[in-house]
Amino acid sequence: MPVQYYIFLSIALFCIGxxxxxxxxxxxxxxxxxxxxxxxxxxxxxAFSKMWVDAGRVDAASAQLFVFFVMVVAAAEVSVGLAxxxxxxxxxxxVDINILSRLKN
Amino acid sequence: xxxxxxxxxxxxxxxxxxxxxxxxxxNPVNSVLxxxxxxxxxxxxxxxxxxxxxFVVHLIVxxxxxxxxxxxxxxxMNLNAxxxxxxxxxxxxxxxxxxGALLLVLVAALRDASMPAIQSTSxxxxxxxxxxxxxxxxxxxPFELSxxxxxxxMVGAVVIGKK
Numbered sequence: 001m002p003v004q005y006y007i008f009l010s011i012a013l014f015c016i017g018x019x020x021x022x023x024x025x026x027x028x029x030x031x032x033x034x035x036x037x038x039x040x041x042x043x044x045x046x047a048f049s050k051m052w053v054d055a056g057r058v059d060a061a062s063a064q065l066f067v068f069f070v071m072v073v074a075a076a077e078v079s080v081g082l083a084x085x086x087x088x089x090x091x092x093x094x095v096d097i098n099i100l101s102r103l104k105n
Numbered sequence: 106x107x108x109x110x111x112x113x114x115x116x117x118x119x120x121x122x123x124x125x126x127x128x129x130x131x132n133p134v135n136s137v138l139x140x141x142x143x144x145x146x147x148x149x150x151x152x153x154x155x156x157x158x159x160f161v162v163h164l165i166v167x168x169x170x171x172x173x174x175x176x177x178x179x180x181x182m183n184l185n186a187x188x189x190x191x192x193x194x195x196x197x198x199x200x201x202x203x204x205g206a207l208l209l210v211l212v213a214a215l216r217d218a219s220m221p222a223i224q225s226t227s228x229x230x231x232x233x234x235x236x237x238x239x240x241x242x243x244x245x246x247p248f249e250l251s252x253x254x255x256x257x258x259m260v261g262a263v264v265i266g267k268k
Contacts, residue, residue: 022200
């Protein structure tokens, strides 16, 4: 199976994530779209790892470990980010990111 | 068309449909449920690519921990569809068009790239013994640093939440 299939799938998922970040105003949905983009990249890394293993490289496990570290960083990011969103909801009673533009003035 | 391609097409269709459901549904709880479906489909891709350890970690960490965290926060805020802010329509179209343009550019750039194909043979590289050996020989320092990162994230979440 050509690796291009996985590349196109990852591109589609990544672009859906980008569209979600640009289109939605809800901060939680934007967070989820960021997770979606991270997952698209993870899928591509795993596909390339399999591709190089099949091509005879022995050190292709590094790509899967990189995916593991991406998951670690994503978990830490989500915990802090959701704490910030809860804080913001407590102050403004909304999760609309347009309200956060008060820092502009 | 082999069985692997059929499984690939089914899983990809589920993943893309669920991802579209995430950004198109009005209710945030529906978005989270679509996201969980998308993650399960991606986990299926992992097991098709011989990444058994990542399959398990993905199911436990993403669908088990992160998405449940999102659901908890949504339940705590009690967001309904009518609170969903209304916004100008042209911004939505602009977002969709720029995302589609990015899709077009990336597909056009990578369409003719020549790369080795993925074979259907199974490999041992995704098993936890292999990955653990690599993790604790070549990547000890990033592993320890990620523990420091987790500690600081935990302290940060508690400090922000207590204010």
